[in-house]
Amino acid sequence: MSHELPLIQMQQLMLRYPTGKVALSGVTLDIPQGQFVYLIGESGAGKSSLMKMLYGGVRPSSGQLSIQQIDMRQASEAKIRNIRQRTGIIFQDHKLLFSRTVFENVALPLRVQGWKTDRLIPRVRKVLEYVGLADRLWSYPEALSGGEQQRVAIARAMTANPTVILADEPTGNLDVDTASRVLDYLMDLNRQGTTVIMATHDLHLLESHPGRVIQLHAGSLARDSL
Numbered sequence: 001m002s003h004e005l006p007l008i009q010m011q012q013l014m015l016r017y018p019t020g021k022v023a024l025s026g027v028t029l030d031i032p033q034g035q036f037v038y039l040i041g042e043s044g045a046g047k048s049s050l051m052k053m054l055y056g057g058v059r060p061s062s063g064q065l066s067i068q069q070i071d072m073r074q075a076s077e078a079k080i081r082n083i084r085q086r087t088g089i090i091f092q093d094h095k096l097l098f099s100r101t102v103f104e105n106v107a108l109p110l111r112v113q114g115w116k117t118d119r120l121i122p123r124v125r126k127v128l129e130y131v132g133l134a135d136r137l138w139s140y141p142e143a144l145s146g147g148e149q150q151r152v153a154i155a156r157a158m159t160a161n162p163t164v165i166l167a168d169e170p171t172g173n174l175d176v177d178t179a180s181r182v183l184d185y186l187m188d189l190n191r192q193g194t195t196v197i198m199a200t201h202d203l204h205l206l207e208s209h210p211g212r213v214i215q216l217h218a219g220s221l222a223r224d225s226l
């Protein structure tokens, strides 16, 4: 049994938006390094809000959230940036930059970390090879299918070797086979040691690709398969 502290710890976590809406309350759970976690729950249950907190997009209103031993309520902006650099993020609408090539999109997290172009090229090529798109290095995203764009988003999320990947509805707009392929990549990254947390409505994926299932309901923890 591992004696390492969990990667993510939540204690009575609460998030209230400035509008007064309480999106999450009383959430207590730990996520150890290396797990594959599904976040499920009805629309408005709080999945995206929790994801946002996990990359420092919003801070908890009360309770505790620590990520890699950093207290996300008190952390400086520099510490939050540091957490973000160790986090790969994939969204449903992939948020690729359509005015930039596939290469530039995937290189972005490394450029933020100050990598020079000559070092970047082999790394970007390698992650694009991994998702089967090495021949599209110089394409623009609009020339790719939805599934291919989502694979570029996976390549971008993994390029800086993140500790954790947060995927918010990454298969939302994809057909069943393409969604299953996206999951295969995420599961494979997980087998290599990356913690993956994925919010989804695609419950059939849970059967073909099993993982820990955390269900939120109206901002509270409703079920944890652990």
Ligand SMILES: Nc1ncnc2c1ncn2[C@@H]1O[C@H](COP(=O)(O)OP(=O)(O)OP(=O)(O)O)[C@@H](O)[C@H]1O
Pocket (backbone or CB within 6 Å): 017, 018, 019, 021, 022, 023, 041, 042, 043, 044, 045, 046, 047, 048, 049, 050
């Ligand atoms: N920026 C915001 N300001 C105020 N309220 C918000 C904000 N973002 C989300 N909410 C509210 O917080 C609650 C939780 O929303 P959230 O987006 O986390 O749910 P979700 O489970 O991800 O839903 P979906 O499956 O539809 O994406 C909802 O009632 C939503 O309207």
